Amino acid sequence: MTGRxxxxxxxxxxxxxxxxxxGAATVAFLAFHLATGDPVRVLLGAxxxxxxxxxxxxxxxxxxxxxxxxxxxxxxxLVRGDLGYSYQTREPxxxxxxxxxLPTVELAGSALILALAASVALAVATAGRxxxxxxxxxxxxxxxxxxxxxxxxxxxxxxFSFRLxxxxxxxxxxxxxxxxxxxxxxxxxxxxxxxxxxxxxxxxLAEPFVLSSRARGTGQTQVRRxxxxxHALVPLIALSGWTVGALLSGSVVIETxxxxxxxxxxxxxxxxxxxLPVITGVTVVSAAxxxxxxxxxxxxxxxxxxxxxxxxx
Amino acid sequence: MSAASADGAGPATxxxxxxxxxxxIRPARPAALAAGLVLALILLAAIWPGLFTGxxxxxxxxxxxxxxxxxxxxFGTDELGRDEFSRVVHGTRVxxxxxxxxxxxxxxxxxxxxxxxxxxxxxxxEAVMRVCDILLSFPGLLLALLVVAVLxxxxxxxxxxxxxxxAPGFAKLVRSQALVIRRSDYVRAAVTFGRRRSEIHLxxxxxxxxxxxxVLATVTVGGAIVAGSSLSFLGLGPQPPSPDWGSMxxxxxxxxxxxxxxxxxxxxxxxATVVSSTxxxxxxxxxxxxxxxxxGF
Numbered sequence: 282m283t284g285r286x287x288x289x290x291x292x293x294x295x296x297x298x299x300x301x302x303x304g305a306a307t308v309a310f311l312a313f314h315l316a317t318g319d320p321v322r323v324l325l326g327a328x329x330x331x332x333x334x335x336x337x338x339x340x341x342x343x344x345x346x347x348x349x350x351x352x353x354x355x356x357x358x359l360v361r362g363d364l365g366y367s368y369q370t371r372e373p374x375x376x377x378x379x380x381x382x383l384p385t386v387e388l389a390g391s392a393l394i395l396a397l398a399a400s401v402a403l404a405v406a407t408a409g410r411x412x413x414x415x416x417x418x419x420x421x422x423x424x425x426x427x428x429x430x431x432x433x434x435x436x437x438x439x440x441f442s443f444r445l446x447x448x449x450x451x452x453x454x455x456x457x458x459x460x461x462x463x464x465x466x467x468x469x470x471x472x473x474x475x476x477x478x479x480x481x482x483x484x485x486l487a488e489p490f491v492l493s494s495r496a497r498g499t500g501q502t503q504v505r506r507x508x509x510x511x512h513a514l515v516p517l518i519a520l521s522g523w524t525v526g527a528l529l530s531g532s533v534v535i536e537t538x539x540x541x542x543x544x545x546x547x548x549x550x551x552x553x554x555x556x557l558p559v560i561t562g563v564t565v566v567s568a569a570x571x572x573x574x575x576x577x578x579x580x581x582x583x584x585x586x587x588x589x590x591x592x593x594x
Numbered sequence: 595m596s597a598a599s600a601d602g603a604g605p606a607t608x609x610x611x612x613x614x615x616x617x618x619i620r621p622a623r624p625a626a627l628a629a630g631l632v633l634a635l636i637l638l639a640a641i642w643p644g645l646f647t648g649x650x651x652x653x654x655x656x657x658x659x660x661x662x663x664x665x666x667x668x669f670g671t672d673e674l675g676r677d678e679f680s681r682v683v684h685g686t687r688v689x690x691x692x693x694x695x696x697x698x699x700x701x702x703x704x705x706x707x708x709x710x711x712x713x714x715x716x717x718x719x720e721a722v723m724r725v726c727d728i729l730l731s732f733p734g735l736l737l738a739l740l741v742v743a744v745l746x747x748x749x750x751x752x753x754x755x756x757x758x759x760x761a762p763g764f765a766k767l768v769r770s771q772a773l774v775i776r777r778s779d780y781v782r783a784a785v786t787f788g789r790r791r792s793e794i795h796l797x798x799x800x801x802x803x804x805x806x807x808x809v810l811a812t813v814t815v816g817g818a819i820v821a822g823s824s825l826s827f828l829g830l831g832p833q834p835p836s837p838d839w840g841s842m843x844x845x846x847x848x849x850x851x852x853x854x855x856x857x858x859x860x861x862x863x864x865x866a867t868v869v870s871s872t873x874x875x876x877x878x879x880x881x882x883x884x885x886x887x888x889x890g891f
Contacts, residue, residue, distance in 0.1 A: 297727075304728030309740070316744045427868035429820045431827045431840070432861025435847055439858075443851045526734030533735060534824055538847065548736075549828050552743045560743045568731040 287583075294579065298572045303356075305568035309561035310355050314348065316557055364562035369554050374562035377547060385536070385543035389528040391459060392466035399467065400474035404513070405505045407475075408482035418475070425472035430531050434465040434538040450539070462539045466531045470524065477520060481513025488512075515586050521578040525571055626877035629870040636867050639686040649677045651684035651837045660853040670855030672845065678855060682863050685837040689864070692753050692831065693819035697811050699757025700818075704764020705807065711765065712772035723769070726762035735759075738821060742830045752831040756821045760814060767810055771803045778802075805882045812875035816868040823864050839864050 330338075339345050343354065358365070364374035407415040441461060442450040449458050485491065486509050494504055532545030544563065551559035583589050621629070639646055655675035663670045669678035711722035729737060741755035775781060776799070784794045825831045826840030834841065839860040846856025 301727050301731045305731050312740050312744045423869055428865040429823055435857045439850050439854050530734030552739050555743055560740055564732055564736050564740050567733055571733045572731050
C-alpha cells in the first residue's frame with residue numbers, strides 16, 4: 282500500500298467523520314427545539330414571569346429568530362467552542378465540561394487498565410485448556426456482562442463500605458475513594474474483554490506458527506504470551522467504540538452511586554433537571570470524541586494488521 | 595452452563611455492534627433449556643404476578659420497615675414496609691415491558707428504515723445509512739439520555755428512548771439481509787419462473803430475513819432491559835409508586851447500612867433475566883447460523 286492510498290483513506294475518513302459530527306450537532310439542535318416545554322420558563326425556574334419578562338428573555342437569548350437563523354448561530358458558536366449556558370447553574374457549558382472532565386477520565390482510565398490486566402490474565406490462563414476452569418470462567422463472564430453496573434456498585438458498597446468499612450462510600454478526593462467505582466466500571470468490561478481475547482488466542486493457537494514455535498521448544502505460557510496474545514489484541518482494538526460507550530454510560534450511573542464529581546454526574550443531573558444546553562453540549566462533544574476515536578482505532582488496526590489494508594473501507 | 599464456551603468465529607472487523615451486549619458463548623442444550631425455563635418463569639411472573647404472590651406490591655406497613663428476609667417476607671421489606679418479594683414479582687411486568695417494548699420499537703423502526711434503504715435506490719440508501727452512522731456516533735446510553743431529556747421521564751418515554759437508540763443496529767442488519775437475499779439464487783430462480791413480486795417477497799424474502807432478525811432481537815432484549823433499569827435507577831424511567839427493579843434499587847441505596855436485602859434482590863432479578871435471555875438468544879443464534887448472512891451479528 283502506497284502512502285498516497287493511505288492519505289486518500291485518511292482524507293475520506295476525515296470527511297465522513299466531519300459529516301457525522303455535523304449530523305450529531307444537528308440532532309442535538311433538533312432535540313433542543315423538539316423538547317416539550319418552554320426553555321425560557323425552565324430557565325426562569327420558580328419565578329412566575331410576566332409575558333413582558335418572557336418576551337424580553339426570549340429576545341435576549343435569540344429564541345424569537347427564525348429556526349434556520351438559530352441553527353446557523355448554533356453551529357457558529359459551536360465551531361468557536363461556545364456551547365451555551367446551563368439552565369441550572371448558568372455556567373458556560375464548555376467550562377462545566379472542562380472542569381468535570383478530569384475526574385471522569387481518571388475513573389475511566391483506571392477502570393480500563395484494571396479490566397485489561399484482569400482479562401489478559403484470565404484469557405491467557407483459560408484459552409484452549411483446563412475445561413473446568415474455563416467453564417467456570419465463562420459463567421462468571423456471562424454474569425459480569427449481564428449484571429447492571431448500578432447493582433454491582435451497590436453490592437460492592439454494601440459489602441466493602443457498610444460491612445467491612447474498608448473504603449469510603451462517597452466522595453472523589455483521594456485514591457481510596459477511586460477503588461470501588463473503578464472496580465465496578467472495570468467489571469462491566471472484563472467479561473467481554475476476556476471472551477474476545479480468549480477467542481482470539483484460541484484462533485491464533487491453531488495457526489502453524491504456533492506449532493513451529495512449540496517445535497522449537499517454547500513453553501505453553503510463553504507461546505500464548507509472545508505469539509498468540511498479540512493476534513488476539515486486534516479484535517480488542519476493534520471493540521474500542523463499544524468500550525468508550527460502556528465507560529461513558531457506566532460513569533453516568535457509577536458517579537451517581539458513589540456521589541463522585543465528573544461528567545457522568547453532570548449528565549445525570551442535567552437529564553433529571555431537563556437542562557438541555559448541558560445535555561446537547563455533552564452529547565455533541567462526546568459524539569465528536571467518539572468519531573475521532575474510531576478513526577484513530579481504524580488507523581491503528583491498519584498499522585497493527587497489514588491484512589486490513591488490502592480492502593480499504 | 596459449564597458447557598458454555600468461547601465462540602471460535604472471528605469478529606467481523608469494521609462495523610462493531612455497540613449497543614448490544616457483545617457476548618460470545620455457545621451454550622449446550624441443557625444450559626439453554628435451563629435458561630429457557632428461568633425465562634418462562636419470568637415471563638409468567640410478568641403476565642400473571644398473582645400466581646407467585648398474593649400480597650399487593652404497594653401495601654404500606656411502616657412498623658415492618660426494612661426487615662431482612664424471613665418467613666413473613668421472603669425478600670424482606672423496603673423503607674415503607676412494602677413486601678420486597680411482591681414488588682420484585684410485580685416489577686417484572688414493568689421492567690420486562692420496557693425491555694420488550696424498546697426492542698419491538700427498534701425492530702419496527704430499524705426494519706422499516708433498512709427495507710427502504712435496500713430498495714429505494716442509491717441516494718436514499720446513502721442518506722439512511724449516514725443517519726444511522728450519526729445516531730451510532732452517540733456513545734452508549736447518551737442517545738437514550740438525550741431522548742429522555744426531550745420527552746421527559748416516564749415509562750413510555752424511557753421505552754421510546756431506548757428503542758430509538760437501538761434502531762440503527764437493526765436497520766443495518768435488515769439492509770444487509772435484504773441485499774444478500776435479493777442476489778441469492780433462490781430469488782433469481784423464482785424470478786426466472788415468473789413469480790409475482792409480492793409472492794417472492796412473501797414466500798422467499800420475508801422468511802429468510804426474519805430468522806436472523808428475531809435472533810438479533812432476542813440478543814438485544816438483555817441490553818434493553820439493562821438500559822431501561824439504568825434509566826429508572828437514575829429516576830428517568832417508571833415513576834413511583836410503580837414497582838420497577840431499577841427504581842427499587844435506587845430507593846434501597848439510601849438504606850444500605852440498615853438492610854442489604856433491598857439492594858440485592860431487584861438487581862438479582864435484572865441479572866437473572868438478562869443472563870437467561872442472553873443464553874437463549876445465543877443458543878437460537880447457533881441454531882440459525884449459516885442461514886442467510888450470519889455475519890451481521
